[in-house]
Amino acid sequence: MFGKIKVRVLDSTKYAKKLGEEDPRRIFHAVKVGIAITLMSMFYYFKPLYHSFEEAGMWAILTVVVVFEFTVGGTIAKGLNRGAATLVAAGLGVGAEYLGNACGNKGEPIILGALVFLLASVATFTRFVPRVKRRYDYGVTIFILTFTLVAVSGARASQIWKMAYERLTTILIGGATCMVISLCIYPVWAGQDLHNLIATNIGKLATFLEGFGGQFCNYSADGEDKSYLQSHKTVLNSKANEEILANFAWWELGHGRFKFNHPWKVYLNIGSLVRECACQIETLSGCINSKSQVLCEFQQKIQPSCVEMSIESSKALRELAEAIKETRFPSAAVEIHLQNSKAAAEDLKKIMENSSLPTIAGLQEIVPILVITSVLIDIIKFVEKISTSVEELSQKAGFKQRNKQAQVKPVHDHVVIDVIEIKTKYSPPQI
């Protein structure tokens, strides 16, 4: 019995340690919430100091518990929503209360009931509007709550103004405490998270293409590392997460390299392109198993071009990911790698035009590699689109300019580009 409990406790401790090690900000967050709640409860506890708060003091605790989110943006969003909704709803509630009073003792409950029903229903319905749902969902909840409480309880307490003042002050104190602690102690910025997520996802595509190109070279090695095959899977399902982060980021103050009006929408566009590209990669990963193990002459001929396309695309993506991570314009290397991969695609076309198939029976055998070629060509198009979007992002977000003389080794002898010009304005690649 005790042995079992001991094992479970040990397991839980291990798991908690793992969770904390994966992202230490989780531990900081837990401690921050603990500090905020303890502060509020002590503030409430030592009533002799703040006599006027008494009952209302619990609103401060309630505010902290509900408003404190993991990211700064989330906390600000909920705090402002709560504050604004309370103000508006309290105003309307007092109005409803006066209206009810004017209707006499018998009319009051009817008027108040009707108003509560009407406002609660309409407000609940607005939550189905996507824009409201995205930004003001919490505000609408608080609006309904406060309006009902003020309208109805006002009918009982004649000191409605005093109550409203107390409640607003405590909510303000609670909200402000959350925001200050969230901002000052190890802040977690939703914007930074979104920024990193997009860069990481682009990096994951690069990892796949790198691994894919590598495997192409050593065809029959069985024991090789196939972990790269999974790297793009999480990218496919990142949409919901990206949208939540972008919504929270919208509320955040400028921080570090991100201004208040950072173009968060462009990140969502890039994310969507990256997912489409990941979809192509999913098809590619399906082809790996159906590839024949013995190469015919034709396959041997086109293999180098495929490897080239894969590796060069991967390098272009890697540089884009690095550029985002370092908040700078992508270097000219991206275009060089894109050029190289396109040159490889052109080579491929020529080979296919000039080569002869051994027998027509070979057609069946070379289908997988033809599919790979075709998908790789599509992937190059996506890499180009992603590159355009990242350029747009760098422009709109005011990222650091490229170095005057970008130090890029021409990696392919087809294309030699002199990299001396500085791109100062955003222009989509004309290639």
Place this chain on the structure above:
Amino acid sequence: MFGKIKVRVLDSTKYAKKLGEEDPRRIFHAVKVGIAITLMSMFYYFKPLYHSFEEAGMWAILTVVVVFEFTVGGTIAKGLNRGAATLVAAGLGVGAEYLGNACGNKGEPIILGALVFLLASVATFTRFVPRVKRRYDYGVTIFILTFTLVAVSGARASQIWKMAYERLTTILIGGATCMVISLCIYPVWAGQDLHNLIATNIGKLATFLEGFGGQFCNYSADGEDKSYLQSHKTVLNSKANEEILANFAWWELGHGRFKFNHPWKVYLNIGSLVRECACQIETLSGCINSKSQVLCEFQQKIQPSCVEMSIESSKALRELAEAIKETRFPSAAVEIHLQNSKAAAEDLKKIMENSSLPTIAGLQEIVPILVITSVLIDIIKFVEKISTSVEELSQKAGFKQRNKQAQVKPVHDHVVIDVIEIKTKYSPPQI
């Protein structure tokens, strides 16, 4: 000025009407929430009847506002979470309060502060555990809130037991009101929604393949309907939604054809397969534009097989979607259609083995159609996997059995299957 306001009001009304028409359950939900809140506030308003509730009455309103969710499952989840968390936290809070009292006047705030900090931090940290986040997130919030309020306010009010009793009763009344209204007036079941979503998504894949097969026949028609090209796009991003619905469905009582322990997890598996298949379809839709408009002899030869594969897969998927919608075992038609599409794939192989290419230069030209063939063959594999999963679902969920003599016309002359046996046990298709 007034004109502008009029236009905006009219626009909003139109938009609201559209939202309501899209899903009339939204209007019912808004009205239901209105009724619940009005009931609670009137209950609170007529204090002479329920004298003992006074201040605590606001907890009933708060509970309704926060707990009432769109789906029955969501409401039950939040209601039970709130109830259970309040009970546990209140118990611990009273314990903490006694402990504090035992430590004397000076020790009390220190002990209470330390306990609040510790429990708030640990509880916040547990919210990062995925399983807790999924099922008990709201409960943890309420736990922190209640524990803090009871521990700290208990230090002030000596009538802690009376307060706890009042608060629990009001929360119970609020929660029960929500659940009863949510269950009795036009209930929205998360489980039913998930069930329909999965069926609709499978149907969307069928729509695409149907349209794709159709377009293959009339190659050069420019003005044709291309709306089917978009039908699979929403499927790709349905994961988050499916998971939310499955979590809520887990809490729901048995309703209609769904038992309490309905295999919701199987729906998630099917959803994941459907998304993978949608990914293949995304690749397919990319091929449509690159298809050459004039057909060479080879393309003309393999076109019928491609159409056959596409149309037969689409029919199999359509039947699977229908079967799920009608909560019955998929009919034998699925297997016949699968057989037909496989037969078409076999035909294709033979054609490719026996046909001769006009010139080797033609290889470049036929790559798009070869990619289409290859992807279609992959899609057949996915349809088969989806079919297996749907069989598993029908088995585990106890769907209606097939008719004794399934009435299926053999749609393809390659395969003639006598459909007389009744499948009573789940067995993966052996084809």
